[in-house]
Each structure stands twice: as structure tokens, then as C-alpha cells.
Amino acid sequence: MVDKKTFKGIVCGDRHLSHEEFQKEIRKAAAGFKALGVKEGECIGIFMRNDIPFLIANHAANFIGSYAVPINWHLAGEELSYILNDCNAKVLVIHADLWRSIHDAIPNGVTCLVVETPEDLHEAFGLSPEVCRVPVEQIHWQEWLDSCEPTEEEAVVGPSSMLYTSGTTGHPKGVRRAPLRGDDAAAMRNFRSRVYGCAPKARCMVPGPLYHSAPNGYAMQASAISDLLVIVPRFDAEDTLKLIEDYKLTGAIMVPIMFIRMLKLSEAVRNKYDLSSLEFVIHAAAPCPADVKKAMIEWFGPVINEFYGSTESNAITALNSEQALAKPGSVGKTVEEADIRILDENGNILPPNTIGEIYSRFPLLDFTYHGKPEARAEIDRDGYITSGDMGYMDEDGYLFIADRAKDMVISGGVNIYPAEIEAVLHNYPGLKDCAVFGIPDEEFGESVMAVLEVEPRSSISVDHVKNFLREHLAGFKVPRFIEIGKDLPREDSGKIFKRRLRDKYWENSGRKI
Known part of the structure; x- marks a missing residue:
């Protein structure tokens, strides 16, 4: 029987892997990927819901110096085909139920490793057991993994995940970064510990989808250096509170709609769970109404933090609870690793409290778009990039988002x-x-x-x-x-x-x- 309050490792549903077991699985997958011919700099696609094998494949790709390419599992067939062809993926790790619905779109030459869709996902998504089994003619992920001997080689200093932008205009673009080495890698780990809260000894939860950049970066770090990572198959407001109590969680990464749904629980349900272990809850991805932020701080305590950024820019501002109450509606002050400019249409820097387009630079995590350097140049001004957001800095250096330029x-x-x-x-x-x-x-x-x-x-x-x-x-x-x-x-x-x-x-x- 697992003691949830003291367990250290990776959890999803009823499944628990110790850190030692998790690392062994990663080394087995790394050896298997190499045996399939995947080389440094090449790509491994991941088309899965939240699950432990998602992170095993993600870490194993990095271990051998290849790019893990997490893909939004909601995508239609031709959208999946485009990404797999664009990144020239050698391997695709995919849940069985998703393979059944989209296998005709997988390009020839891509080796599929099909993961049995586990019971906690059956329940969360209302899936029938039949569609969750690996078809007999396909390579069964767990059987394949069990046939691999853990590599004893040292890990290559691999790159971070290559995530594709949402592609609201034209085709999605892969955000490709060079591997971080030595002091730069340590600096990035320290940055995530400070801004995300997934630090050594933390007990963390990720209820958001692992194919999104922020949950992916959070989960990759927490599963590597924190005491515990709980992967949530699908967010549920009350279940989240129960997980916090059961595992004595200290941290989580969320989005505002999760706050809103938790706040709508009855007072009796909200008071039912002990949340006193929480130390650092980070949120991002969408604007959080100031009244929602205030209500969450009153309920959870001064543990609510926020960052603002994008897949391309990374987190460029940070905001703690005290600052949020003092500056309602702000997304924070510029982190020390980044720099931000508010520019007008002609590229001129605007004064405080004047709305313009937000440009930023994060030298530690510079990027290019995979195969599309011209697209990178289109969003660049003097080394600063934009994701199309409009906003302003106030006189105290706090950033406020007005809106997306394209949504204006x-x-x-x-x-x-x-x-x-x-x-x-x-x-x-x-x-x-x-x-x-x-x-x-x-x-x-x-x-x-x-x-x-x-x-x-x-x-x-x-x-x-x-x-x-x-x-x-x-x-x-x-x-x-x-x-x-x-x-x-x-x-x-x-x-x-x-x-x-x-x-x-x-x-x-x-x-x-």
C-alpha cells in the first residue's frame, strides 16, 4: 500500500513509479529509440493524453539528443500529418484509442509505438476498453520497452521539447531551441525552480495538458528534480482538492478556468479538504480576472503566482500574491533573465501607461522556427520578438495585457x-x-x-x-x-x-x- 503523503516519484491515477523505476524506464526507452535509428537532432512525436509514458518518451528523446515533439491530441488527421512530415519524425508514441481514430494520417516511414490507454483515462474520457487496447499488428509500447536493456551510456545534453505553435494563421510552426549546456542548463533549472516553483523537494501536480509548453516544461523539470509529480489525466475541481490533501502537494501549475471551477464548488466541499501543504501555485496561459485572483489568494493563501509568456518567448514576467493584490490585473514585472519593450507601429519605445505591442528577449532560450527562419525574422525587431500581444508597462514596471493584436x-x-x-x-x-x-x-x-x-x-x-x-x-x-x-x-x-x-x-x- 502506497503512503501517498510520503511517496516520492511519478503518479498518474493509481499508478506509482519511484524515481529509480522512472529513470530505468527512460534509459530503456532511450536504448530503444537508438535501436530504431533515431539520431541526435532528429524528432520523436508524442500524440498522447496526460500519462506516465508521455514523460518517459519525452525524457528519453532528450537523453539521446533528439527532439521530443508533443502534439495536441485534438488535432485532425491532416494537421497531424503536417507536423509529422514537417519535423520528419522517425517515431510516434501514441495512445491506442488515438491510433485507432487517426492511424490513416500517420505518414509512411514513421514507426508507431502504441501505448495501451490506461484505466484512469478510460474513466476520465468515457472510453470503451476495446478501443484502448493495442491492436495486435502494432508495436506494443510496454512490450517493446520491456524488451530493451537500459542504456549505460551517459545522457547526451539534449534539447528541450520542440512544440508547435497553434497555427491560428497558416500552418503551425515548430519552436526549435539549441541544447543548453553547463552553466546555461543550471541557470535554466534555477529559473524554473524560482518562477514555476517546481524545485528540489517540492511535491507537484500538473493537471494541464502535457502537449502545451508551460505544463510540459513544468512536468519535465518536476519529474527530474522534485520529490513528487502527480500527472492528472483530466482536471476535475473537487478531485484536485483531494489530490492536494492526499499527497500533501506543495505546488501545481494551473490556468484561470481551473480557479473559476474550483471557486464555484460549494463552501462545504471547499472546506472539506486540507490545503495547508500548498506553497507555490503558478498559473498562466490565459488572463485571470482580478476578482478571481483575489478570491483564490483569500482561499489558498498567498501562494498564488503568475507568469506571462509564450511558447516562443518563455516566461518573461512573474507576479506573486502580494504584487497581484497591489496591482490588480497586472501579469507581473520582468524576470531578470528577460527584457521587455512596448513598441508602436514604427518600432519606437513607448512611455509608461501607453498601449503598444509587447516585444521581449530571453537570451538564454533563443529559438528559430524549424525550417522557417523567415518566419522568425517576421516577428523580430532588433533581437526582440512578439507573439502579437498588446499591453503597457505602468510607472512601476508592471506589465498589463490589453489584448491580442489579432483579437483587437x-x-x-x-x-x-x-x-x-x-x-x-x-x-x-x-x-x-x-x-x-x-x-x-x-x-x-x-x-x-x-x-x-x-x-x-x-x-x-x-x-x-x-x-x-x-x-x-x-x-x-x-x-x-x-x-x-x-x-x-x-x-x-x-x-x-x-x-x-x-x-x-x-x-x-x-x-x-
């Missing part, structure tokens, strides 16, 4: 930032979530549209919502159209697939902006 609505020549409207909407009673975006308007070019997701058993009046917004925003920012939606489409990170909502309004307009 221009109505009658006036710039409107949906994130500002969404932040106000999140305070409306009975509202579960919302998405604000621009739709075509013959007179003004664009009009502001809001789609609202309402809590069960709540009733919301559109006119009342508009009146509420007028109390907090200038009239031109109040959405002209408001629609009540249901089960808004989401990524695993919790972000709403705003593009899916927006596209139906633009597809017959003959234009995109």
Missing part, C-alpha cells in the same frame, strides 16, 4: 480590446464564461459580439447584461450583439476556441478583418 476590434476607427470587456463580464452573477470578438459590420467595419456561457439553473437577461456593462465601460465598448451559448468550444488549457465562434460570422463576408 477596430470599430469605426476605434481600437477595442475584448479582454477588457471579458474581465468585466466575469463579474456578472450567474455567468460561467464568455468570449468577446469582432464581427463584420457594413457601417463600422466591425461590431463587438459577446457569447455568454451561463451557469446551470441561472437565467440571464441580455438587456440587463448590457446595462451592467455600461456601468463599468464606455458605451462604445459595450457589445452591440450578445448571444447566450452553451458548452463553448475549448482547448485543454481552458482557453475558449474563440476562432471557432468568430469564423462563422466572417466566412461569408469576403474578408477576415
Whole structure:
């Protein structure tokens, strides 16, 4: 019987691997990958839900100096084909149920290692046991792994994972970094310990998808140097609280929608669990409404931290609980490893409290786009890169995000930032979530549209919502159209697939902006 409060190693569902067992599996997979002909600098695709073999494959790829390429398992066949062809993957590690649904899209010449989809994933995703078994004609991951002898070679100083950007415009691009060596590698470990909280002796949890850059980097570090890493197959609000109590977790990486769902638990459920072990909860990936942040700090204590960044830039700001309360809405101050500039359209540095495009540099983790150096040049100004976010620095050096440049609505020549409207909407009673975006308007070019997701058993009046917004925003920012939606489409990170909502309004307009 495992003593959850003292266990050290890797956990997923009911499965527990000690660090020694985990490292042995990594060395076996590393030997197996080399036997399959994978060389330094080549790529190994990972198309899986959260699972222990995901991290074994990820670490083993790095061990032999190759690039692990975690791929969003929601992608359609041709999207998977594109990434595997673009990175010229030699091997694909894939869950059995996913292989069954997408195997026709796997390019010829890619060796598939099929992982039996474990029982905790059956339950979390409502999968039938039949689709979770490895087909007899395919290479069974565990059988293959058991046939490999652990390599006794020293690990190559391998690169970090090569993650592909979401590809909202054109094809996704692989963010490729050179391996870190010596002092640079140590500096990066120290950086993640300080900013992410996944430090030595920490007991960590990752409920977000491992194919996303932040959860992936967090999990890779925590599984290597922390006492414990709990991999959560699929986020559930109450289950998360139970895991914190059961394993005496000290840290976790989350996204704001997880906070919102936990805060919506009844007071009786919230008070049921002992969360006193928590020391450092980090969140990122989406804007966190200031009232949600404040409520989480009041509940969890001053352990809530935030960083801001992107797959390309890494974490470039950090914010602790005290700073969040002092500067509501900020995403923090620039970390010492990075530098940030706010630029206008002509590349001029803007003064404090003036909205412009956010550019940053993080010399330790410079990158190129795999096979697309010209795409890297397109987002570069004097060595600083942008992910298209708009924002400003205040007089104290705190960064505030206004919105994505591509999400900004221009109505009658006036710039409107949906994130500002969404932040106000999140305070409306009975509202579960919302998405604000621009739709075509013959007179003004664009009009502001809001789609609202309402809590069960709540009733919301559109006119009342508009009146509420007028109390907090200038009239031109109040959405002209408001629609009540249901089960808004989401990524695993919790972000709403705003593009899916927006596209139906633009597809017959003959234009995109």
C-alpha cells in the first residue's frame, strides 16, 4: 500500500513509479529509440493524453539528443500529418484509442509505438476498453520497452521539447531551441525552480495538458528534480482538492478556468479538504480576472503566482500574491533573465501607461522556427520578438495585457480590446464564461459580439447584461450583439476556441478583418 503523503516519484491515477523505476524506464526507452535509428537532432512525436509514458518518451528523446515533439491530441488527421512530415519524425508514441481514430494520417516511414490507454483515462474520457487496447499488428509500447536493456551510456545534453505553435494563421510552426549546456542548463533549472516553483523537494501536480509548453516544461523539470509529480489525466475541481490533501502537494501549475471551477464548488466541499501543504501555485496561459485572483489568494493563501509568456518567448514576467493584490490585473514585472519593450507601429519605445505591442528577449532560450527562419525574422525587431500581444508597462514596471493584436476590434476607427470587456463580464452573477470578438459590420467595419456561457439553473437577461456593462465601460465598448451559448468550444488549457465562434460570422463576408 502506497503512503501517498510520503511517496516520492511519478503518479498518474493509481499508478506509482519511484524515481529509480522512472529513470530505468527512460534509459530503456532511450536504448530503444537508438535501436530504431533515431539520431541526435532528429524528432520523436508524442500524440498522447496526460500519462506516465508521455514523460518517459519525452525524457528519453532528450537523453539521446533528439527532439521530443508533443502534439495536441485534438488535432485532425491532416494537421497531424503536417507536423509529422514537417519535423520528419522517425517515431510516434501514441495512445491506442488515438491510433485507432487517426492511424490513416500517420505518414509512411514513421514507426508507431502504441501505448495501451490506461484505466484512469478510460474513466476520465468515457472510453470503451476495446478501443484502448493495442491492436495486435502494432508495436506494443510496454512490450517493446520491456524488451530493451537500459542504456549505460551517459545522457547526451539534449534539447528541450520542440512544440508547435497553434497555427491560428497558416500552418503551425515548430519552436526549435539549441541544447543548453553547463552553466546555461543550471541557470535554466534555477529559473524554473524560482518562477514555476517546481524545485528540489517540492511535491507537484500538473493537471494541464502535457502537449502545451508551460505544463510540459513544468512536468519535465518536476519529474527530474522534485520529490513528487502527480500527472492528472483530466482536471476535475473537487478531485484536485483531494489530490492536494492526499499527497500533501506543495505546488501545481494551473490556468484561470481551473480557479473559476474550483471557486464555484460549494463552501462545504471547499472546506472539506486540507490545503495547508500548498506553497507555490503558478498559473498562466490565459488572463485571470482580478476578482478571481483575489478570491483564490483569500482561499489558498498567498501562494498564488503568475507568469506571462509564450511558447516562443518563455516566461518573461512573474507576479506573486502580494504584487497581484497591489496591482490588480497586472501579469507581473520582468524576470531578470528577460527584457521587455512596448513598441508602436514604427518600432519606437513607448512611455509608461501607453498601449503598444509587447516585444521581449530571453537570451538564454533563443529559438528559430524549424525550417522557417523567415518566419522568425517576421516577428523580430532588433533581437526582440512578439507573439502579437498588446499591453503597457505602468510607472512601476508592471506589465498589463490589453489584448491580442489579432483579437483587437477596430470599430469605426476605434481600437477595442475584448479582454477588457471579458474581465468585466466575469463579474456578472450567474455567468460561467464568455468570449468577446469582432464581427463584420457594413457601417463600422466591425461590431463587438459577446457569447455568454451561463451557469446551470441561472437565467440571464441580455438587456440587463448590457446595462451592467455600461456601468463599468464606455458605451462604445459595450457589445452591440450578445448571444447566450452553451458548452463553448475549448482547448485543454481552458482557453475558449474563440476562432471557432468568430469564423462563422466572417466566412461569408469576403474578408477576415
